[in-house]
Amino acid sequence: MTNDFLKAFGLTIRDQIIMKNSVEIKGLGTFKAEHTSQQQERKGDGKLVMLPPKDSIEFKADMEE
């Protein structure tokens, strides 16, 4: 396994997540893009804030023991 491979591994998944695609890797699991819309949240000190939208990456493992 080479560094070029590991770098391309990360970049390939990243690009697909940016395109909102899910990536399924046999023996490892599935990476999925999740979008959270902007939303209001009341903080512990009572302040009301509007949180910006956010994209995140979700991983569901499919690894055999």
Added chain:
Amino acid sequence: MLIDNEKFIALLSDNSGIEKEKVEKYLEELISEMKTSFDEGEGYEVEGFGIFSKLGSNILFIPSEELETEINYKYVGMEPIELPGGQEQQETEEEVEILYREFLTEEELKSGKNTKIRLPSCLMKQKNTKNQNKKKSL
């Protein structure tokens, strides 16, 4: 769209310039190395991508800061905005729709969902003051 294992290997091969057969072999090696790390009670880091770690029977993935930033490039510079109580803000929705429009997905824009937020009254006061100033100068 789902990129299955076969498509992923093809993409990875294109991106790295490594033959498909080798990519498959390296993937097996990567998964095997991860399992060894988990068996030793350690996590496995793919530099610039994230850390895989085993918690009970589940495997967690924590993306690196770099990856988090890259997948959120559309929202760079957006910080939480403090809202003063959320009262009397109905009439100001149009103003904020323009501010946030470029940060919405196409689906949200089409459906009209999440296209409006409430504008803090402090910003509304600024807008009114500006309008009054314009009138004065006329």
